[in-house]
Amino acid sequence: MSISIIIIARNEADRIETCLRSARFADEIVLVDSGSTDDTVAIARKYADRVIETEWRGYAATKQVALEHATGEWVLWLDADEHVPPSLRNEILGVVDTGAHAGYHIARKTLFLGHWIRHCGWYPDYVLRLFRRGADPRFTDDEVHESLRIRGTTGYLKHPMVHDTDPTLHHYLVKFNSFTSLGARQLYLSGRRFRLTDLVCRPIFTLLKMYVLKRGFLDGLPGLILCGLSACYVFTKYAKLWHLHYCGAADVESGEAGRSS
Numbered sequence: 369m370s371i372s373i374i375i376i377a378r379n380e381a382d383r384i385e386t387c388l389r390s391a392r393f394a395d396e397i398v399l400v401d402s403g404s405t406d407d408t409v410a411i412a413r414k415y416a417d418r419v420i421e422t423e424w425r426g427y428a429a430t431k432q433v434a435l436e437h438a439t440g441e442w443v444l445w446l447d448a449d450e451h452v453p454p455s456l457r458n459e460i461l462g463v464v465d466t467g468a469h470a471g472y473h474i475a476r477k478t479l480f481l482g483h484w485i486r487h488c489g490w491y492p493d494y495v496l497r498l499f500r501r502g503a504d505p506r507f508t509d510d511e512v513h514e515s516l517r518i519r520g521t522t523g524y525l526k527h528p529m530v531h532d533t534d535p536t537l538h539h540y541l542v543k544f545n546s547f548t549s550l551g552a553r554q555l556y557l558s559g560r561r562f563r564l565t566d567l568v569c570r571p572i573f574t575l576l577k578m579y580v581l582k583r584g585f586l587d588g589l590p591g592l593i594l595c596g597l598s599a600c601y602v603f604t605k606y607a608k609l610w611h612l613h614y615c616g617a618a619d620v621e622s623g624e625a626g627r628s629s
Contacts, residue, residue, distance in 0.1 A: 369464040370395040372440030372501070375416075376430045380448040381406040383532065388415035390451035393461065394444065400434040428507035428514040435505060443505070444498050445516065449532050450476070456527040460498060463525065470520025471499035475528035481590050482535065488584035488591055488598075489577070496522060497529070511554040512547050540597065548601060549621045552608035556618050566606040575599040 373394040377384055378401065388411070391397050397416040401409050402424040412419045418437055424430060435443065442464045446452070452460070456474070463472060475492035478485050485491060496516045499505050503518040534540040578584045579595040587594070608621045 369442055369467070370440040371442045371444060371460070371464060372396040372398060372438035373444045373446055374431065374434035374438055375399045375446050375448060376402065376427075376434055377404065377408050377412070377448040378402045378424070379404050379406050379408060381408045381411060384408055384448050385411050385415075386532075387446055387448055387451050388412065390453070390457070391415070391444075391446065393452075393457050394440070396438065396440050398434050398437045400430055400437075402430055426509075427512060428509050431507050431514070435501075435507075438501060441501060442498065443501050446497070446529070447531070450529050451532075452529055453527065456525065456529055459525050459527050463498070463523075467500075469523040470503040471496055471505075471516075471518045471522045473522060473524045474498060475525070476531040477528040478531040478533055480534050480540075480594050481537070483587070483590040485587050485591060485594060487582055487586050488579070488594055489582040490594075492528065493531075494524060498525070511550040537593075544597070544601060544604070548605040548608055551605045552612055552621060553618050555605075555609050556612040560609065562606065562610040562613050567603060567610070570606060571599040571603040574602045 371394045373391040373396070375387060375391070375397070377399060388397065392415065398418045398420070399412045399416040400420045400422060401412065402422060409419060409421065420433065420437060422430070422433060425433065431445065444460065473494040474497045475494050478490050478493060496518070499516065499518050500520070503520045505516055505518045507516055508514050534543070575595055575598070578598055579592065584591040584595045612618060612620060
């Protein structure tokens with residue numbers, strides 16, 4: 369059974385090579401780049417069978433472009449900040465031969481500031497990533513944190529992939545601004561109204577859930593930092609939702625609206 373690995377990237381030169389090296393077991397690597405200004409494309413061309421350069425279409429639509437260029441009977445979707453350890457590679461090669469399910473969920477071992485977050489609700493964090501190309505795969509149209517839908521049964525793999533999500537707080541906060549804007553925009557476009565309780569109660573609940581109920585305190589200081597930032601994330605997303613309604617425009621928090629030429 370042939371395997372294609374699909375990846376999307378933009379300005380990931382500092383870590384794309386780790387991802388691509390781990391993907392070399394596949395029969396085909398397809399990478400879609402959306403306007404990188406660093407060495408991402410040059411590095412990708414050393415490893416990938418196809419490098420497609422296109423404008424940014426959003427997370428789901430850009431991944432759909434990568435999927436449409438994949439030719440393998442099985443497809444594994446990776447983000448640029450993820451890689452496949454040998455144990456997972458061997459398990460993937462085994463299950464595609466048996467083909468018991470149309471797709472498989474894979475756990476993610478997530479690193480935050482260089483620390484593995486074992487709690488906070490972040491592990492095992494199963495995501496549907498390995499699937500038959502013939503199972504009618506489609507990415508959801510969520511603005512951020514999109515997922516995959518397929519036709520057929522799914523199973524779970526034993527070994528996790530590694531997700532090196534935020535090596536620095538600077539990196540986290542750059543993403544924070546973008547993702548909270550996208551999350552607020554998605555709520556606004558879905559017709560979600562702003563409520564004061566969202567701004568007051570949801571961040572507190574997020575902190576308590578992650579730090580206490582999900583035992584984030586066992587992850588030490590990195591766990592405390594992550595839980596606090598996650599509460600700030602929720603507060604900021606709903607503050608932006610309020611501002612979108614106040615301005616009556618979905619893109620006012622995108623960083624593009626109102627920009628002078």
